Amino acid sequence: MSGVAIVMLLVSIGIVWGGLVASIIFLNRRPEVEDLFEDPDLVRDDEERAAQPHPFRDT
Template sequence: MSGIAIVMLLISIGIVWGGLVASVIYLNRRPEVEGLLEDPDLARDDTERASQPHPTRDT
C-alpha cells in the first residue's frame, strides 16, 4: 500500500470509530425518553387484533 492509501485508511477509521465513540458519549449524557406515550386507540386496536384468530387463505 502506498503512503497516501495508509493515511486515508487511518483517517476513515478515525472518522468511523470517532463517530461511534461520540454517539455513545452523547447517549450516555442524554438518554432517550423512557415510556413513550402511545395512542390509546392504537393500543386498543392491537389488543383486539391479538385476540382474533390468525387469518387463513383458502386457495
C-alpha cells in the same frame, strides 16, 4: 501500501470509530425517553388485533 493509502486508511478508521465514540457519548448524556404516553384507544385496538387469528393467503 503507499503512504497515501495508509493516511486514507487512518482517516477512515478515525471517522468510523470517532462516530461510534461520539454516538456512545451522546446516548449516555441524553438517553432515549422510555415513559411515553400511550393512547388507550390505540392500545385497545392493538390488543383486539392480537386476539384475532392471523390472516393467511390461499395462494
